[in-house]
Amino acid sequence: MEKLLSKPKYQGKRVRLEKPELLAPAGNLEKLKFAVHYGADAVYIGGQKYGLRSNADNFTFEEMREGVEFAKKYGAKVFVATNIYAHNEDIEGIEEYLRNLYEAGISAIIAADPAIIEVAQRTVPLLEVHLSTQQSTINWQAVKFWKDEGLPRVVLGREASLEEIAEIKNNVEIEIEAFIHGAMCSSISGRCVLSNHFTDRDSNRGGCCQSCRWKYDLFEDAREQADNSTGAEPPAVLQPGITQLPLFEEDDHAFTMGSKDLCMLENIPDLIEVGIDSFKIEGRMKSIHYVATVVNVYRQAIDAYFEDPEHYELKSEWLDELNKAANRPLNTGFFYDTPDHEDHIYVPEEKAAPYDFAGLVLEYDEAEQTAVIQQRNYFKLGQEIEFFGPKGTFFKQTVTEMWDEEGQPLEAARHPLHRIRMKVDQPVAYFDMMRRKH
Structure with missing residues (x-):
């Protein structure tokens, strides 16, 4: 991730120094x-x-x-x-x-x-x-x-x-x-009213539809263009009684x-x-x-x-x-x-974060170097995953072995909230998270 800021640091008076x-x-x-x-x-x-x-x-x-x-x-x-x-x-x-x-x-x-x-x-x-x-x-x-x-x-x-x-x-x-x-x-x-006008959902009463994030096109009145030109193409009729011409090309990004x-x-x-x-x-x-x-x-x-x-x-x-x-x-x-x-954002947003929450650590067996994972999203043998946690856990590994609750080998974890035991390369702890890249 590249550095966010090219602006000078705040140079004003420092008020106090307490942990927020x-x-x-x-x-x-x-x-x-x-x-x-x-x-x-x-x-x-x-x-x-x-x-x-x-x-x-x-x-x-x-x-x-x-x-x-x-x-x-x-x-x-x-x-x-x-x-x-x-x-x-x-x-x-x-x-x-x-x-x-x-x-x-x-x-x-x-x-x-x-x-x-x-x-x-x-x-x-x-x-x-x-x-x-x-x-x-x-x-x-x-x-x-x-x-x-x-x-x-x-x-x-x-x-x-x-x-x-x-x-x-x-x-x-x-x-x-x-x-x-x-x-x-x-x-x-x-304090916005766009949502009210577009969808009858009141932003200030909990109903914001995030209309600022929608994709918009820009049009001009084709009748004026036709009046001011000779030999112009007939204006496009989008709705009865309304003539508009899009100002964006087909391959242009919509505006937000x-x-x-x-x-x-x-x-x-x-x-x-x-x-x-x-x-x-x-x-x-x-x-x-x-x-x-x-x-x-x-x-x-x-x-x-x-x-x-x-x-x-x-x-x-x-x-x-x-x-x-x-x-x-x-x-x-x-x-x-x-x-x-x-x-501001003028091109289509990449909505999804690049990583999925794949599983939650419930138990760790130090002797066997295995962890019990509550599965949250699909993962399978051979995939690279990451563990991270609030106590400093962080490492990457490949999924090499895993078993269901009856001890039967699994090739993939397909069912959310199922408990799966798997081999882990390093110690993990309760409430550590496992994630995988899309």
Whole structure:
């Protein structure tokens, strides 16, 4: 993976030097467990209501309680996104919902609508309220307003620069959370209405259809062209009463409005030293492999910095790891300057990450040098695979021998969630992951 950044490092005032919280997405209970195992200090999830990811496998209250209990064993917290902009009918039932969140052990909600914030502060005052990025907060006076309203943390708009963050930290004593990795929205902090107009799905109530990622063609009015020319070809009639001519050639790429993804791995020292309290990774809809890989890389980078800030160096293998889970080209967002045409995607995206999550390690037998693997995706004898894990496991090998639960030899692992025993070249541990290249 080539270096992302050709921009100068942040040269402003360093605010403080404290280890930030690493905050990871969790679209379901299994992803929550992987995020925590792979190094997250906190996770944010969605419930059955009031969140902006209605298509995610959102949590029931029972799953929330299980997730909170699991996270506490590892010293981690669970936050719930209640970040819709509510219409009148959305408010009914919010008090009961918030009480259930508090009783489930949730540490904080992430909210944007002042109505939801007020109800939470009045109904469950011991449940922290963090201001959502949906409020597009990017200046210290707005941050101070929300602090005066009793909020302990503000999630800044993605449009905030490092200089602006430093000014906020210099003027307001409050926790600042900022996105440092993941998808960027082409609108301001996600407040978009394209989805409403195109599909009648409200982006600000959890229904975004990601219309900025669609492929678009460009047309001109053929009637005007015909009026202004002699001997022109008859205009193409695409629909009754409408005449349009495509401006793209058949082999041209369709146009999108999608932005490149954010990645600040190369700039961990700047993020820490400017005083950001919580490093947030986007991706509640992303795969388990994505969540585990990205969290694991940022965990290593943050810990390495605090082990020896003066001699900290970015490791090339961290960038290589991120590339194995990347969905789109990467950049540094608004942290150093305003994105321009080079920070958007104009050709078809390579949606799939280059590696599949092939299996989860359940057991390891040191004497036999075998591991019990819960199979997740197809793999077979002769394929090269990789193992990686939260405790530093990383190696490649070829699949040489494997057996089913009855001890019968297998040539291929075809059935998801089946337990398979296989030879491994090096020791592995519970919750290590096995992946294979496409």
